[in-house]
Amino acid sequence: MIPCQRQKFSIPEDVAYFNTAYMSPLMHSVVAAMDRGARMKSTPWTLTIADFYDSVDRARSLFAGLMQVDAAGIAVIPSASYGIETAARNLRVGVGRKVVTLENQFPSHVYPWRRLVRQGGGEVIQVAQANHATLTDAVLAAIDERCAVAALPNVLWTNGAVLDLVAIRLRCDQVGAALVLDLTQSAGAMVTDFSVIKPDFAAVAGYKWMMSPYATGFLYAAPSRRDGEPLEEGWITRKGSRDFSGLVNYTDQFEPGAIRYDMGERANFALMPGVVAALEQLTEWGVARIEATLADRNRALSKRLIGLGLTPTPDDRRGPHFLGAELPKGTPGNLLQQLAAKGVYLSERGGSLRITPHLWNNDSDCDRLVESLGAIL
Ligand SMILES: Cc1ncc(COP(=O)(O)O)c(C=O)c1O
Helix, strand or coil, X not given: CCCCCHHHECCCCXXXXXXXXXXXXXXXXXXXXXXXXXXXXXXXXHCCHHXXXXXXXXXXXHHHHHHCCCHHHEEEECCHHXXXXXXXXXXXCCCCCEEEEECCCCHHHCHHHHHXXXXXXXXXXXXXXXXXXXXXXXXXXXXXXXXXXXXXXXXXXXXXXXXXXXHHHHHHHHHCCEEEEECCCCXXXXXXXXXXXXXXXXXXXXXXXXXXXXXXXXXXXXXXXXXXXXXXXXXXXXXXXXXXXXXXXXXXCECCHHHHHCCCCCCCCCCHHHHHHHHHHHHHHCHHHHHHHHHHHHHHHHHHHHHCCCEECCHHHECCCCEEEECCCCCCCCHHHHHHHCCEECEEECCEEEEECCXXXXXXXXXXXXXXXXXXX
């Protein structure tokens, strides 16, 4: 277990923040790195060509290390929607075929698929658990020969319901479907074995469980997907771009790997050093230890919520780091405002209370949450 790390953040004692799924706070080390980075632009004469490459490459390889994949498969992107759009741009559905998504899936992982089928035929279906034993069973039943793409998360962003991506990958292989993942709500806090799951593409927005600045993220592309079409015809992603004076010697060749999918101006001096600082800290803690620590915290909280009349997603049906709970009938409509007035911050999505603690939380935060809920419900 990792001991409480609150000292690394600027969180007042009377704030109980349980909203990583919305936005994690930045660590002092991340703010300091971003401050140094922003100041680089105030003295552009001190910038070197290496400043356009080094922190980007460092971030790429730190992310790859966290996900235990090769850094060559990682592109630097500004948002999950950018990464998913990149995937959609490089896949086909077609008349009579379908994209399998979840009911209530995050919109960044729905709209690109809707456009794709609007333009090229096919349909997007939304899977609900309905009368299946688990959400995974419902998804497996939907992945048949008509399925061109399974476009899924690891955990559902509303209530933390988890999918068995290993079983889903196997099923995709049987029917020849591509697997495109949005791991925004799990990467950094839940071990995900890419060597088995082998996603075709996996996008992650960095500002939640990656503890990174807003407008940063990563896209993983499988080896067979690294020759696709990027969203932008960038210059820095081309072979030999380090030679700034030779950039008008145009080339259609990209640097190897997934670099072709990098966003323009990826070397954002104010943001990228912050990403590096955040990922260095996550690497030091280790994703498996983060997961185990949050799992322990959530199991204990879940039991206390049941005592208050809430219905948490069962421990074995949710991401270990992510606690969702249905509210009892008669819950006041302004519950979140009442909780905020007591210094407790969390969110509600699709009728579920979302409780997503992290290493800054301590035991008194949990007491404050449970006591505040008890007083309101
Ligand atoms: C599952 C999921 N994906 C993606 C995002 C963010 O998407 P984007 O980076 O496109 O703004 C969120 C934000 O809540 C999310 O919950």
